[in-house]
Amino acid sequence: MGAAILFHGRMPMQGATGEVGSQLYDLMPEHLPALWAIGLAVVGGIWLTRRGRGPRMEAFRQLPLRVRAVIALLLVSGAAHAGLAWGSTGGWRALFAVSAAMAAIIALRIVDGKTWRRWAGLLLAGSLVGYWIEVIGGHPADQIGITVKALEAFALYLVLSPSPDQAASRRFRQAAATTGLVVISILNATAVWAGAFGSASGDTNPLDHHNHGTITPGMVVNAGEMSEISVAQQAEADQLWTATAAFTDRYRDVSVAAADGYQVANVAGSDFHASNPVYQNDGLMLDPTKPENLIYAMGPDGPVLLGVMFETEGLRNEPLTTGGAALDWHRHEQVCFALTPPGLAGLVDPFGNCPVGSLAIPTTNSMMHVWTLQGAPTKFGDLDEAWKQEYLDNLES
Amino acid sequence: MNQTSVVAEPAALPPGLAESREAPAEGRPRLAASLLTFQAAMYVVTAVEAAAMSAISGAAGWGPVVLSLLLVFALLRSARRVRQHRPWRRVRVLEFSLLGWAAIDLALAVFLSSTWLGLLPTLTRIAVPVTVIVLLSKKQVR
Numbered sequence: 408m409g410a411a412i413l414f415h416g417r418m419p420m421q422g423a424t425g426e427v428g429s430q431l432y433d434l435m436p437e438h439l440p441a442l443w444a445i446g447l448a449v450v451g452g453i454w455l456t457r458r459g460r461g462p463r464m465e466a467f468r469q470l471p472l473r474v475r476a477v478i479a480l481l482l483v484s485g486a487a488h489a490g491l492a493w494g495s496t497g498g499w500r501a502l503f504a505v506s507a508a509m510a511a512i513i514a515l516r517i518v519d520g521k522t523w524r525r526w527a528g529l530l531l532a533g534s535l536v537g538y539w540i541e542v543i544g545g546h547p548a549d550q551i552g553i554t555v556k557a558l559e560a561f562a563l564y565l566v567l568s569p570s571p572d573q574a575a576s577r578r579f580r581q582a583a584a585t586t587g588l589v590v591i592s593i594l595n596a597t598a599v600w601a602g603a604f605g606s607a608s609g610d611t612n613p614l615d616h617h618n619h620g621t622i623t624p625g626m627v628v629n630a631g632e633m634s635e636i637s638v639a640q641q642a643e644a645d646q647l648w649t650a651t652a653a654f655t656d657r658y659r660d661v662s663v664a665a666a667d668g669y670q671v672a673n674v675a676g677s678d679f680h681a682s683n684p685v686y687q688n689d690g691l692m693l694d695p696t697k698p699e700n701l702i703y704a705m706g707p708d709g710p711v712l713l714g715v716m717f718e719t720e721g722l723r724n725e726p727l728t729t730g731g732a733a734l735d736w737h738r739h740e741q742v743c744f745a746l747t748p749p750g751l752a753g754l755v756d757p758f759g760n761c762p763v764g765s766l767a768i769p770t771t772n773s774m775m776h777v778w779t780l781q782g783a784p785t786k787f788g789d790l791d792e793a794w795k796q797e798y799l800d801n802l803e804s
Numbered sequence: 805m806n807q808t809s810v811v812a813e814p815a816a817l818p819p820g821l822a823e824s825r826e827a828p829a830e831g832r833p834r835l836a837a838s839l840l841t842f843q844a845a846m847y848v849v850t851a852v853e854a855a856a857m858s859a860i861s862g863a864a865g866w867g868p869v870v871l872s873l874l875l876v877f878a879l880l881r882s883a884r885r886v887r888q889h890r891p892w893r894r895v896r897v898l899e900f901s902l903l904g905w906a907a908i909d910l911a912l913a914v915f916l917s918s919t920w921l922g923l924l925p926t927l928t929r930i931a932v933p934v935t936v937i938v939l940l941s942k943k944q945v946r
Contacts, residue, residue: 434924472831473838550924557928561842568838585841585880592845593852676860722916747867753857758846759909759925762854762868763875767909767926769916 428627430547431603431757432741437494438551444490445555448482463518470517473565477527478514480562484534485510487555506534524566531563539594542602553757556595564588592758599757600624625754627770628737640731647730648786650695651715652779658701659712669701677704677795680716692727693717702776704795707803713790714778726773735788739771836939837887839932840895843902844879847872892940899940903933 434442455464467475485507492503509530516523538556542548567587569580603624636644658664661671669681680700687699698715705711719726726736743761745752752765761767778790780798785791851872858866882895906929913923 472835476835476838554924554928557846557925560845561838564842564845565838585845588841588845589848592849596849596853743868745865745868747871748865750865752868753853755925756850756853757925758849759929760846760850761909762850763847763871764868766912769913 428740429603429624430549431553431599431624432755433549434551435547435549438491438549440494441487441490441555442551444486444493445483445551448486452479452482463515466518466520471570473568474517477562477565478517480558480565481510481514481527481530484531484555484559484562485514487551488534502537506530527566528563531559531566534559535563535591535595539598542598543605544602545605546602548599548602548757553595553599557592557758560588560591560595563591596757625739625741626737627740628735636731636733640733644730644733644787647693647695647734648777648779651698651777654696655698655701655712655715655779661703661710664701671701671703671710674703674705674710677799678713679703679705679710687718688720690720692719692724693729698777704799706799711780711799711802713780713795714776714783717775717777719773722770722772724772726775730787733787734775736773736775738773740769742768742771744768832939832942833886833889833892836895836936837883839936839939840879840883840886843932843936844876844883847876847879851876886940896937896940899933899936903930903937906930906933 456467459467467478470478488503488510489507492500492507495503509526513523513526513530516526535556538548538552542552564584564587567580567584569577569584658667658669661674664671664681668683668685670683671681674681680702682700683697686694686697689697691697699718700716702713702716703710704713726734741755743752743755743765744750745762745765747764752762755761755767759767776787776790778786780790782798783790784794851869854868854872855866858869878898882892882898886892886895906926910923910926910930913926
């Protein structure tokens, strides 16, 4: 049993394996210099800490551990921006270079015993806000950016936390810093999700000429599915739809579905996938009389059958080529599977976390939707959410 | 319980150097407490996301939300314990649990996926508890 809560959008990225997915779980090629720069900064920092000589290194070693951590995090942020400057052009290059230089200057100010908290706070806050604006504005977030921003949020928390010389207002400042960290983390995640889904919902992808085949975080399709659909493939797809719609009409009555082995006991929400464990392991694929899942939405008078979802058996099996690109086969990546109770708990979040009690599943088997509901705007792929909601609202009235 | 403060009195030093009076035994638990708070903030995000997911689909119910909030509470309490130099054996047990959970996710990623997509945040999830465990591995000063 499970519910498909994985929406599909656009703006895909071509992966190394020929598959197309979201940048959220990937590294953007133009960000790779930043990764290399971070690596160099970490190795260089460790070497300097152990072997470095001179008054500044002595002063560094005398600093409290948390202040040394701030320096390390500033240098990681600076290195990332230096790497980005290397791979950028024009105004962006200048902006990244200035940010990297400021990080280095503030690190030196800390070691030299000059005032630094205000400057570090401003730099880190500016970097975070700039990133949020950038990703919401349509530049997709990738793993390098997300990780660096998480580290910057932690650095900002350390900057805002009270030091021993602020004993008088210590408790208040600590609470304020903790609250600030929580707020920043939520804003960080919100911006990344909004950016990832926002950029995926645009109609700007030249590869994707389906009206309904869409890609967002958590979804992966084979690049081959972006090819043209032949007349013969379209005929195969239409034939499959007709046969499926005719046979599964009986499942509008959930008691019939239950009698045939579909798990319809707890239908909820507007996109509930009722699986049939027997059909999921019967060795058959694309059998219109034995779809692996039925899809229901909860209407005012009970479950409403929307369509079916076919699946491949196992992670390694490739889907049939019947219908070609018209069928919109896809799989999902980075999904959270809850054990309390068993069910899909969402996508792995930008920081790599799943809700407690669930596991991060890196990839699923291939699957494909067929929408059999009369009047549905599409037969395969994604069913338009607005249309579906309007349909359900009309049932209520 | 009587506790001896290891934090020196503040004195007139340049702003940037005032903190350098922190005693060495204080530094490790303070950084560990900060990392615990950082972890708690991450799981607040997770709880919010799980709540949104539960509201949309209801597939996994509210169990993941409640469990995530319990973890947030445990992490914030742990941070306070460490900051106050109270016994932190349970904190280390909690961190080992989070480390084990991240390791299972990492193993799944390596064995089920042929690429390293999604691994960078998972590595961060491993690095944080490892750092906390190392920071709290020194003999506790009370």
